[in-house]
Amino acid sequence: MFEISLAKIVSETNNLDLIGSDRIVSGFSSIVNADLHSIVWIKNYSFLHQLKNRNAVVLTEDCNVAEELRDQTSVLLAKSSSRFIVAQIHTVFFKKQDSFSKNYADEWRSNGFEIGDYAFIGPKVQLGQGTVVGPNVSLIDKVVISNNCIIQPNTVIGIKGLGLEWSGSHYLEFPQLGSVIIGTHSEIGPLSTIRKGALVDTTIGNHVMIGSLCNIGHNVTIGNAAILTSSICVSGSVSIGERVFLGVGSTIKNKVTIGDSATVGQGCVVVKDVAPNKTVVGNPARVL
The missing domain is CATH 2.160.10.10 (Hexapeptide repeat proteins)
Structure with missing residues (x-):
């Protein structure tokens, strides 16, 4: 499992700010399966209601999302396309290939x-x-x-x-x-x-x-x-x-x-x- 700090991700990613405390994360998660150590992409405020676990780290380009969550969890605020930044972080820090080594x-x-x-x-x-x-x-x-x-x-x-x-x-x-x-x-x-x-x-x-x-x-x-x-x-x-x-x-x-x-x-x-x-x-x- 990959484990990396939010501070390191921000230091190596352009156009990204950390709002809230640093923590260790292990990758991205879907909005419905988020946990304390996952990052969830929420492009804009219209998707925020789907986030059930507000302890998960949220990556967004929407300042309204960041403002609502700032006292609840850590937020990665993108200053350019958040979709591009999600792909960048995933590729650099968390990407893994499908495994074909074990056939069940x-x-x-x-x-x-x-x-x-x-x-x-x-x-x-x-x-x-x-x-x-x-x-x-x-x-x-x-x-x-x-x-x-x-x-x-x-x-x-x-x-x-x-x-x-x-x-x-x-x-x-x-x-x-x-x-x-x-x-x-x-x-x-x-x-x-x-x-x-x-x-x-x-x-x-x-x-x-x-x-x-x-x-x-x-x-x-x-x-x-x-x-x-x-x-x-x-x-x-x-x-x-x-x-x-x-x-x-x-x-x-x-x-x-x-x-x-x-x-x-x-x-x-x-x-x-x-x-x-x-x-x-x-x-x-x-x-x-």
């Missing part, structure tokens, strides 16, 4: 689970009863799969997303701290990728069907009984409602919301929100 697939097999040949299962994986993991599947990190799911061959779940910030000479990695949570009776098709969340979880509901060659970005939420056919790209922080149908080869821009029971046509490029019960087609998507 045989332990799951010994507990009666059906795990295909050459599957990789990392240490922070939970599988529900009746779930089947196909050959060559990789469940990398922080993956929770509920009961009676099927993970088809050559699929990767729990890999890091491309959360990057440009430093002027190289890329800095934004921390990827969330999990992938998959509900009951869902099926993930072959050769698909589901990326773990950054500061929140990537969440897939119950009875969701995802076909082959799909990419699900970090922080995506997919509602119950949604169908994603094949060769679909869902960018980061997209919200897909219940019973949504995504046609073959469709692409969803980051941070778009698709309402319940909407239909997205084959090859459609969705760049703005889709209302519930609507059908969209084309590039860019338009309502029929």
Whole structure:
């Protein structure tokens, strides 16, 4: 585990002030899992209500957040882009690579689970009863799969997303701290990728069907009984409602919301929100 003082972080990071006392921290945490020795990024005041543990160190660029918390905890106040500074601190002080050194697939097999040949299962994986993991599947990190799911061959779940910030000479990695949570009776098709969340979880509901060659970005939420056919790209922080149908080869821009029971046509490029019960087609998507 990494352990470093806030004072050292501030001394080696430009455009950052420490408000409050120094303490030892071990890395970044999501806003819902914060503890005394973690740093939480709160970009602005609208997110402050989500912080349940006000003993955690907060990094923000919002002076109103800093003012409200100054008598409760230590605050790292950014004088430039706080997202860039989060990536800088993570890369310099806390970055670690995904570990592939220990495969727990045989332990799951010994507990009666059906795990295909050459599957990789990392240490922070939970599988529900009746779930089947196909050959060559990789469940990398922080993956929770509920009961009676099927993970088809050559699929990767729990890999890091491309959360990057440009430093002027190289890329800095934004921390990827969330999990992938998959509900009951869902099926993930072959050769698909589901990326773990950054500061929140990537969440897939119950009875969701995802076909082959799909990419699900970090922080995506997919509602119950949604169908994603094949060769679909869902960018980061997209919200897909219940019973949504995504046609073959469709692409969803980051941070778009698709309402319940909407239909997205084959090859459609969705760049703005889709209302519930609507059908969209084309590039860019338009309502029929």
